[in-house]
Amino acid sequence: MSNNNRILNPKAKNAMDHLKYEVAHDLGLDDDIQERGWENxxxxxxxxxxxxxxxxxxxxxxxxMANQQNAQK
Structure with missing residues (x-):
């Protein structure tokens, strides 16, 4: 079975990890992650x-995309 959750651009791994923790914090789940870990x-x-x-x-x-469109005008 293939893993469809892999990062397509390895250079984006750190940014994706940062985004994941930022979203978890915004949702109030960061303490749960610290206490229980991702696997739990x-x-x-x-x-x-x-x-x-x-x-x-x-x-x-x-x-x-909007910024690129505006820059082309």
Whole structure:
């Protein structure tokens, strides 16, 4: 079985880890991660972090695309 959760650009690993912890902090889950560790987080908690990461990445991509569009004008 292949792992679809791998980072496609290895240079982005640190940024992705930072984003993961930033989102967890914003959701109030950072203390839980410190106490229990990632492996003991519930599927719901980890899914909430992942879903919010995707929302932020989409927002960042949209902003970057808008800035590129504005720079071409």
């Amino acid at each position: 987080m519930t599927t719901r908690e980890v899914g909430k972090i992942g879903g919010n990461m995707v929302k932020r990445m989409v927002s960042m991509a949209e902003e970057q």
